[in-house]
Amino acid sequence: MKKxxxxxxxxGIAVKELHLPALRTLDTLYEVKAISSRNMDHAISLANECGSDVVAFDDPSKMKDIDVVDIAIPVNLNYDMIKIAFEKGWDVICEKPIAENTQSARKILELHxxxxQRILYIAESHRHDPAIKIIKDHLSEIGEVAFFDYKLVLPTKDSKYAKTEWRKHPAHVGGFLSDGGVHHVAFLNAIFGKYLSVGGFAKQISDFTDAYDTMIMSIKYENGFGTYSVTYAPNYGENEFSIYGSLGTLKMKNSKVTVVKDDNIKEYPVPPANFFAEEFKDFYNCVVKRQKPVLGDPYLAFTDLEMIEKVIK
Structure with a gap:
């Protein structure tokens, strides 16, 4: 098998705590050869952690002897880094969101x-959630979809992510609403398909970022409509996804999908999965087989961002 x-x-945090641990489980597929960071000390430290033969750079265009690049930087820098990679002949896996706003995202699509001939894979990890298949496999059991309700309360104030400067003073539209929100709408889109229209409201109730932190989005799909509600401000609350149908209900909560029809209750546990390892495996197959990404399709990533931007604007 080719490495x-x-x-x-x-x-940053995504590389250290999400990408590298996943890549270590895929050492038959990938060999880390170079680390590039604007902070050379950080690049050297991380390169040393990865192995004695990993080379540190403060300019990604100087990296040598590589086939692919993993981009995990402040989102407003994505275009410049993708451009360097394409010019160098490298395939790209790039952390979500695709860009800081849809105007920049369109530039990335035009660049692609x-x-x-280059592979561009936007690493939307939530498309690899095994709950999606379980939900889709059992959705017909509750009849015609009436509506859905996706409610998320995500305490963020004391998180390490909230303390990074580029998130405290975000250049990306809506701050956490797009940074985290693309995960949630990607999950919904994977279940219901392409959206037809969106509307909603957004506001800020916290004091730890310069952006909105609370949103209610109404989404219409061909086969139903519903709401996605999220807040990053409170420090308490429950998360639940519910779909109400003509014959029953389907709910996901605490890693379990429950289908209720009359007095009949069926429960399906959602198996644990490393979403990041799954996306790197998928990217590997796309590169080796020279296939366009499906789960990492940049046009899907554009749609995820577009939905959130429409509500915020």
Whole structure:
């Protein structure tokens, strides 16, 4: 099995705590060869952690002897890094959101059209959630969909992510609402398909970022409609996803999907999965087989961002 030589652009939390642990489980697929960061000390430290033969750079264009790059940096820098990678002949896996707003995202899509031979995979980890298949497999059991309700309360104030400067003073639209929200709408879109229209409200009730932190989105799909509600401000609350149908209900909560029809209750546990390992495996197959990404399709990533931007604007 061919190993892909990987260069990593970025040295922040996502790389250290999400990407590298996943890549260590895939050492038959990838070999980390280079780390690039604007902070050379950070690049050197991370390169040393990865192995004695991993080279540190403060300029990604200087990286050598690699096949693919993993981009995990402040989202407003994605375009420039993807452009460097394409010019160097590297395939790209890039952390979500695809860009800081849809205007920049369109530029990335246009750039990709100029390099059709390159693979561009937007790493939307939640499309690899095994709950999606369980829900879709049992959705017909509750009859015609009346509406859905996706409610998330995500305490963020004391999280390490909220303390990063680029998230405290975000250049990306809506701050956490797009940074985290693309996960949630990607999950919904994977279940219901392409959205027809969105509307909603957003506001800020916290004091730890310069952006909105609370949103209610109404979404219409071809086969139903419903609401996605999220807040990053409170420090308490429950998360639940419910679909109400003509014959019963389907709910997901605490890693379990429950289907209720009359007095009949069926429960399906959602198996644990490393979403990040799954996306890196999928990216590997796309690169080796020279196939366009499906779960990492940049046009899907554009749609995820577009939905949130429409509500915020």
């Amino acid at each position: 892909l030589k990987l260069g990593i652009i970025g040295s 059209e100029k390099y059709p």
